[in-house]
Amino acid sequence: MAFITPEFLLTSLIVVIAPGTGTLYTIATGLAAGRGMSFAAAFGCTLGIIPHMLAAITGLAAILHSTPGAFELVKYAGVAWLLYLAWATLTQRGSLNVEGVEQRNPRQVISHAILINLLNPKLPLFFLAFLPQFIQRGSASPIGEMLILSAVFMLMTLLVFMLYGAFSAAMRGYVLSRPRVLQGLRACFAAGFVGLGIKLILAQR
Numbered sequence: 422m423a424f425i426t427p428e429f430l431l432t433s434l435i436v437v438i439a440p441g442t443g444t445l446y447t448i449a450t451g452l453a454a455g456r457g458m459s460f461a462a463a464f465g466c467t468l469g470i471i472p473h474m475l476a477a478i479t480g481l482a483a484i485l486h487s488t489p490g491a492f493e494l495v496k497y498a499g500v501a502w503l504l505y506l507a508w509a510t511l512t513q514r515g516s517l518n519v520e521g522v523e524q525r526n527p528r529q530v531i532s533h534a535i536l537i538n539l540l541n542p543k544l545p546l547f548f549l550a551f552l553p554q555f556i557q558r559g560s561a562s563p564i565g566e567m568l569i570l571s572a573v574f575m576l577m578t579l580l581v582f583m584l585y586g587a588f589s590a591a592m593r594g595y596v597l598s599r600p601r602v603l604q605g606l607r608a609c610f611a612a613g614f615v616g617l618g619i620k621l622i623l624a625q626r
Contacts, residue, residue, distance in 0.1 A: 425573060429555045433574050437581045442537045445613050447582045450530055451589030452596055459586025461527040465534025467579040474571040477548035478564060496621055499540035503618035507611040
């Protein structure tokens, strides 16, 4: 698998480590509900990548880019979801709701995490531009290589997000014992979701 180059691994690592909605959600879940739930969030964020990968591989990303209204529809649905997450965080109903930990279940966390990535119209366009750069010239199976590269990218995403989640879960006791710190974190996470929503609004095809 010579096409899995150090350049691909390094670029993927930089992309995965960069803060985004999935990172925020995973960290917030770890702080509120502990390591197990943060791992569920990491798993959900990873699953949310699959449709975008498939869209890039099958060419649907190009259709999304060129079809009037399709990109905007997904974009504003994503913005609405991010604003909901911000509101839920501030009102203690979202991922930083420590009072509702007992009622929370992994399926709910995973489904929310999937939606976070699913409603980002920039992801399929990113993968459409990103993956082909690392396909070997004259490859007999370019789709096969793209699938393998996608799997490697997803594995890196899962591992990095699990590290984020484990770290935030380790800080949970400190945060929960200091209400002012928890309140400040809620405000920061809510502002982060709003900021990412604004960034998505400004996104162009």
